[in-house]
Amino acid sequence: MSFQTRDGAGWQSVSWPEGLNYLLCFLWFGLVIGIAEALVVLAVGLSQGHFLFTSDHFSWMIPLAEAVSYFVAGIPFLLLAWVFPRHKFLFIVAGVLGFFGTLSVLSMSGKLIWWSIYILSAGIALRAAWTVRQHPNGFLRLVRWSTPGLIVVVALCAAGIYGRRACREHHALSQLRQAAADAPNVLLIVLDTVRADALSNYSESGVDTPNMTRFGEEGIVFEKALSTCSWTLPSHASMFTGRYPHELSADWNSALDERYPTLAEVLGRQGYATAGFVANLNYCSRPTGLARGFAHYEDYLVSVREVARHCYWVNVLMKGSNGLARAGLYDSLGRKTGEQITQDFARWLDRRPDRPFFAFLNYLDAHDPYLPEKLSTENRDLTHKEKLAMKYWRDQDPTRISDEYRRFARACYDSKIRDLDGQIGRLLEHLEQRGLRENTLVIITSDHGEHFGEHGVYYHGNTLYESAVHVPLMISWPGRLPTGIRTEVPVSLRDLAATILDLALEPRSTELPGNSLQLAWQDTPAIPGTQPSKLFCTVTPHPAPERLPMQKYAPAAKGTMYSILDGQDYVIREADDRVELFDFQKFSAGASNLADNEVFRGRLERTVRELDRFLDAFPAWKESSSGTSTRQAGNVSSDRRRITRGDTPAHADDLQPRRSAQ
Numbered sequence: 001m002s003f004q005t006r007d008g009a010g011w012q013s014v015s016w017p018e019g020l021n022y023l024l025c026f027l028w029f030g031l032v033i034g035i036a037e038a039l040v041v042l043a044v045g046l047s048q049g050h051f052l053f054t055s056d057h058f059s060w061m062i063p064l065a066e067a068v069s070y071f072v073a074g075i076p077f078l079l080l081a082w083v084f085p086r087h088k089f090l091f092i093v094a095g096v097l098g099f100f101g102t103l104s105v106l107s108m109s110g111k112l113i114w115w116s117i118y119i120l121s122a123g124i125a126l127r128a129a130w131t132v133r134q135h136p137n138g139f140l141r142l143v144r145w146s147t148p149g150l151i152v153v154v155a156l157c158a159a160g161i162y163g164r165r166a167c168r169e170h171h172a173l174s175q176l177r178q179a180a181a182d183a184p185n186v187l188l189i190v191l192d193t194v195r196a197d198a199l200s201n202y203s204e205s206g207v208d209t210p211n212m213t214r215f216g217e218e219g220i221v222f223e224k225a226l227s228t229c230s231w232t233l234p235s236h237a238s239m240f241t242g243r244y245p246h247e248l249s250a251d252w253n254s255a256l257d258e259r260y261p262t263l264a265e266v267l268g269r270q271g272y273a274t275a276g277f278v279a280n281l282n283y284c285s286r287p288t289g290l291a292r293g294f295a296h297y298e299d300y301l302v303s304v305r306e307v308a309r310h311c312y313w314v315n316v317l318m319k320g321s322n323g324l325a326r327a328g329l330y331d332s333l334g335r336k337t338g339e340q341i342t343q344d345f346a347r348w349l350d351r352r353p354d355r356p357f358f359a360f361l362n363y364l365d366a367h368d369p370y371l372p373e374k375l376s377t378e379n380r381d382l383t384h385k386e387k388l389a390m391k392y393w394r395d396q397d398p399t400r401i402s403d404e405y406r407r408f409a410r411a412c413y414d415s416k417i418r419d420l421d422g423q424i425g426r427l428l429e430h431l432e433q434r435g436l437r438e439n440t441l442v443i444i445t446s447d448h449g450e451h452f453g454e455h456g457v458y459y460h461g462n463t464l465y466e467s468a469v470h471v472p473l474m475i476s477w478p479g480r481l482p483t484g485i486r487t488e489v490p491v492s493l494r495d496l497a498a499t500i501l502d503l504a505l506e507p508r509s510t511e512l513p514g515n516s517l518q519l520a521w522q523d524t525p526a527i528p529g530t531q532p533s534k535l536f537c538t539v540t541p542h543p544a545p546e547r548l549p550m551q552k553y554a555p556a557a558k559g560t561m562y563s564i565l566d567g568q569d570y571v572i573r574e575a576d577d578r579v580e581l582f583d584f585q586k587f588s589a590g591a592s593n594l595a596d597n598e599v600f601r602g603r604l605e606r607t608v609r610e611l612d613r614f615l616d617a618f619p620a621w622k623e624s625s626s627g628t629s630t631r632q633a634g635n636v637s638s639d640r641r642r643i644t645r646g647d648t649p650a651h652a653d654d655l656q657p658r659r660s661a662q
């Protein structure tokens, strides 16, 4: 068996196993293209100044993914070479791989228009083919000699990341001071995208959640808790720092910077072993800044699926018509399940340092796409068609969603809530089995809710209505906190950090702003005269609403929104200064806007002035990351117009949804 290659003076026979050189060429192209793609990702991240929606593992996962995919793609060519030994196709291979490789590398920049990418790719492919045709043996020598070096570079990247993380964790733990002898463990559980009325212990219409109901009965249930923002990153950043979102750098494309200390940092300084386990990878992972202060942090998986997610052509396939759904993969590759989070935490519990811990768990099960194991209302599996409907739920035009489609989506969401409740049960069992329940302060809450057509809005991160910001909040510490308490005192998750420090540390720490929520269940506040913080919420517009109709057609698309609670009056102000008024006593999903009623004019104007006063108390804040000019404190008139809802824009046909968990 022999192959033939051309080396300047003429064609020479290359004997077996030299034929494997062709396969080696595919591997070499994969490595080179993968490394080039990784460099493009790095350059794009650095040039745009915002965090990357990927882990630092991308530096070795992209080359590995491309190397494997190109290698596999090369196997049929090897067979072809075997059948047609005299076929001279090395230069054709170089041209084809050069074309597709250049195409993927240039496409990842996101800066070039499509036809220029194709022209450049074709040019480079022709040049590669011509060069290899002229110097085939020289090219093969290059491949043979450089491939081991490329593999070593990729392996060193992986080893460097693992080594650096292990060293950092070891260093962080070795520096911890001795914790107080009676310091409790703290477990903060954030159920991403869970609206309060989805739980049976918050609403009669809520799905049956026996574990969370039992948990609430063992502690304190806050019936009226509001998050400070209606999407993930600012809401978590607010919980971690005790500050309102407009004080922080965390936004759609910008990470939480190091200006303010975090809860994990403060507890770490008090001798706590800190650990985070997050399923929302886009907006809770290390690049977002939320990992600051945690000695141990588990975000992106290192798995075959995660590696596959880094392959350019796998992504193309996923974005195609029904993508990988045809192969039974409806959810995004690399998504972490609640079961995974629970297991990871349990594993860490068994090898944790011998000291009190602060653990943060983020469960993403209720976030779209809602793909439950079973539809709980009918106790049956979803059909292929139904799974596809849920896979593309976020991409729908909200003005065209039928009642049937909406009800089905809600049923799927509720089924995921039920799955989550099962995870909470298992999580608490893990604490019980290890004898940790008695000495662990456990907090269950959510970062924001979810719209299902209330006020004509869907999804989240696009309004400040009740469905978007009213979240469950339950605190339990057996033997130390009262049980069976349900408080109607309105509270903000902004006060969560201060509450945890107040309960866990002795003497109480004032390192983070906010007021302890003990005020909500104690007759006498620890510090006389203190009140729970103002219930203030804000949301900035999505940076690319044209790609997501559910964002494009929502009020926040016009610009930054604010809301405030004053007494029982909840006012929402949109970017065009139109306002809505709701009675907080009757604050429920789809509650009526009272701003049009003359009877409430006085209450409306008073609350708007309160919002102005509240904003005046803060210095001028950051420019919004989307480029929308952010309001300067103090320049807002109290002469507000009232609204019901903004006009619904026309449908756009050129929507290219960008999928990410928010």
Ligand SMILES: [Zn+2]
Pocket: 192, 193, 231, 232, 233, 280, 447, 448, 662
């Ligand atoms: Zn979220």
